[in-house]
Amino acid sequence: MSTLKPEINDQDHIQGDDSASVTIVEFGDYQCPYCGNAYPIMKEIEETFGHQIKFIFRHFPLANAHEFAFPAAIAAEAAGLQGKFWEMHDALYENQYRLNGELFDELAETIGLDLEQFQQDSTSKEIKGKIEDDFDSGVRSGVNGTPSFYVNGTKFDGGATDLYQMLKESAE
């Protein structure tokens, strides 16, 4: 059974209650269509189960297969430096159908980032390193494709819809 390595830490982007009983980690790629499909379902999960859920996103860009996956991850992290990781995360998935190299600045403006700072941060080595660390964590945790989910530290064998179903059944 594959488990999450390393465990959730202060490098992670975390959404939801600290006291939540269910922690979901997604390893995702902003250009992966399956992750794009999972995105609204994850939103629904967060809405339906509210305080019971804590959601963490780690990057797993398949950079050879998806040319914008790594730059998109950089955009999310650069937005994160201005406290808007999740806004960029959402905007990237909501605009996945028109993902290209020019989109990032546009989204940065839409979500109200300091554009100059954003562009500067997008070239930072730390951000690149952070994304590579996420990828490394995925590899060590047995990620075999995107999206891959971990529930309370253990690899979940299924997609976002299965995850929703499982949560619903365990809530009943």
Add this chain to the structure above:
Amino acid sequence: MLEKGATAPDFELNATPDQKIKLKDFKGKNVILAFYPADWSPVCSDQMALYNEMLKYFNKYDAQIFGVSVDSVWCHLAFQENRKLHFPLLADFEPKGEVSKAYGVYDEELGESKRALFVIDKEGKIAWSYLSPIAVNPGADGILDALEELDKK
């Protein structure tokens, strides 16, 4: 299926129409063999796409990875080009599945290789092997653990 400690059977398979790969030429290097059923599975869950992203990890452990399936060299070439794969795919094509059979990972019923991983050490001995359910992409953590183990020796 061949297990840890067995000598890895030598083979000579085409990687391209005019390039043959011989296992014994890789003595002194670690070798990863990833047998898989067929080219062209969906990309985000594709085992080969994952390994493609991991070449620098394999490099670090002085390991060369080969994908092996019964697809022909031409099919492999098209698949490689389409997915921008930067490691060789070997065609276990004629006689069909011969190498897969030698490693004990040929599915007679489907006429395809099973989804199986082997890590072969620098002396040509199998250091680790793993058979995955056919529909499950086994990821790469097992390979890395095995390479790490070899590194410690």
